[in-house]
Amino acid sequence: MPKQISTPIPEETVRALQVGDTVEISGYILCGRDAVLPKLVALIEAGEQLPEDLRGQVIFHTAVSPAGVGPTSSNKLEIESSIEPLSKAGVKLHLGKGALRPETVAALERENAVYAVIPPVTALLGEKTLETRCAAFPELGMEALYMILADRYPAIIAAAHGRSIYD
Amino acid sequence: MTETGQADVASRVSEALVTAGSTFRPDKKEAYRQAIRREQNPRAKWVLETILENAEAAEKNRAPLCDDTGIPHLLLEVGPDRCITGQLLSQIRQGVAEGLRKLPGRPMGIMGNDIQRLDQSGGLNPDSAGVEPTPLLIRETPENVLRLHILMFGGGPAIRAKTYRVFHRHSAQTVSDEIVSWATEAVKQLGCTPCTLAVGVGRSHFEASALMLQAQADGRYDRQTDMEKEITSRVNAADIGPLGLHGGTSVLATFLKVGPQRASGVRIVCLRPACCFEPRIATVDL
Numbered sequence: 001m002p003k004q005i006s007t008p009i010p011e012e013t014v015r016a017l018q019v020g021d022t023v024e025i026s027g028y029i030l031c032g033r034d035a036v037l038p039k040l041v042a043l044i045e046a047g048e049q050l051p052e053d054l055r056g057q058v059i060f061h062t063a064v065s066p067a068g069v070g071p072t073s074s075n076k077l078e079i080e081s082s083i084e085p086l087s088k089a090g091v092k093l094h095l096g097k098g099a100l101r102p103e104t105v106a107a108l109e110r111e112n113a114v115y116a117v118i119p120p121v122t123a124l125l126g127e128k129t130l131e132t133r134c135a136a137f138p139e140l141g142m143e144a145l146y147m148i149l150a151d152r153y154p155a156i157i158a159a160a161h162g163r164s165i166y167d
Numbered sequence: 168m169t170e171t172g173q174a175d176v177a178s179r180v181s182e183a184l185v186t187a188g189s190t191f192r193p194d195k196k197e198a199y200r201q202a203i204r205r206e207q208n209p210r211a212k213w214v215l216e217t218i219l220e221n222a223e224a225a226e227k228n229r230a231p232l233c234d235d236t237g238i239p240h241l242l243l244e245v246g247p248d249r250c251i252t253g254q255l256l257s258q259i260r261q262g263v264a265e266g267l268r269k270l271p272g273r274p275m276g277i278m279g280n281d282i283q284r285l286d287q288s289g290g291l292n293p294d295s296a297g298v299e300p301t302p303l304l305i306r307e308t309p310e311n312v313l314r315l316h317i318l319m320f321g322g323g324p325a326i327r328a329k330t331y332r333v334f335h336r337h338s339a340q341t342v343s344d345e346i347v348s349w350a351t352e353a354v355k356q357l358g359c360t361p362c363t364l365a366v367g368v369g370r371s372h373f374e375a376s377a378l379m380l381q382a383q384a385d386g387r388y389d390r391q392t393d394m395e396k397e398i399t400s401r402v403n404a405a406d407i408g409p410l411g412l413h414g415g416t417s418v419l420a421t422f423l424k425v426g427p428q429r430a431s432g433v434r435i436v437c438l439r440p441a442c443c444f445e446p447r448i449a450t451v452d453l
Contacts, residue, residue, distance in 0.1 A: 142291065
């Protein structure tokens with residue numbers, strides 16, 4: 001049976017997650033990818049006000065368009081380099097696909113955050129997405145920062161506590 | 168062609184594009200069912216079942232299989248007594264645009280001049296139909312038809328695809344070994360596995376790429392040559408698995424097309440590790 005995870009995710013929930021666990025994620029989650037994540041990191045580094053509270057949050061590495069949502073590769077430079085600073089700012093679960101570098105897996109451990117992979121099942125996710133709104137940087141179109149309401153998104157924990165499922 | 172006939176062509180092309188973006192062909196569904204039965208790794212089995220469930224939902228709703236709805240690639244087959252007119256090409260283009268709006272395709276066309284399209288500073292075209300199809304490929308067929316294949320190519324496989332020369336040393340095995348080596352690396356990087364390996368072998372990069380496209384139009388999961396089976400089996404031995412989570416199903420099948428060759432020590436190979444949804448293809452007679 002998959003473990004049920006709801007946002008905002010408490011610290012103890014993250015501590016209990018293990019590599020290989022199947023999970024279902026529900027609640028309001030953020031969506032962003034190559035174009036917007038570096039902008040979010042720049043706001044954090046500049047100490048500016050963030051468009052959303054990141055504590056306990058999930059960041060789903062996806063565009064949001066009329067075609068739906070689906071994971072892009074999390075190991076693309078601009079996405080993977082956002083994982084450590086966003087975890088420091090409170091993000092607890094990064095959701096995408098593909099293997100991460102050992103340095104990123106170690107950074108997740110330091111910040112008590114995890115990485116999960118989600119199958120690219122856009123049609124199913126469409127049935128499990130209850131709300132969608134643009135949260136920031138609307139000029140980026142489908143690559144803007146979005147907030148969506150997820151209802152039991154299926155995923156597998158792929159990196160946690162210094163371990164990776166890809167090892 | 169009458170006005171009614173023109174509208175009919177555009178409408179059929181539009182419907183075919185929606186089918187390509189939302190439907191697994193029967194042999195592909197069966198390939199997934201067989202893979203689920205064979206797969207020993209429980210996580211891999213879960214991924215395969217979820218992908219098949221997604222395909223059923225997409226087909227039922229006529230909705231995109233994947234949010235990267237892809238770039239339309241067109242292959243037109245022309246029978247002995249059929250002709251292509253500029254009007255027909257215009258209707259095909261109109262049908263593609265209508266199909267992209269209907270699917271709906273992801274609005275990911277980049278606007279602007281050469282530099283702006285390179286650095287993405289020209290902004291995104293908000294119209295799904297702003298994603299233009301690639302140049303049309305035409306081939307002859309003995310059947311007296313005008314038959315259009317529509318294939319939707321996603322971005323992930325394009326990143327990991329490779330077209331390069333192979334020194335064959337007068338051995339087909341050398342070419343096969345090189346394809347396995349490239350494919351194993353590409354499949355590890357892809358993320359959206361299991362793959363279908365689409366391979367063209369030609370005399371130039373253009374020809375190899377065109378053959379790779381035709382391999383996807385002609386390939387069938389239930390009809391595999393010995394060479395195709397060998398490539399699939401050797402890449403599967405690498406234990407990459409669905410979504411890279413390990414397991415025996417990294418590749419569902421290989422679609423290989425070998426074209427004419429020249430007297431030379433070199434073959435040009437184009438390999439595309441088509442993702443778990445590809446080939447996203449539909450065929451329509453115009």
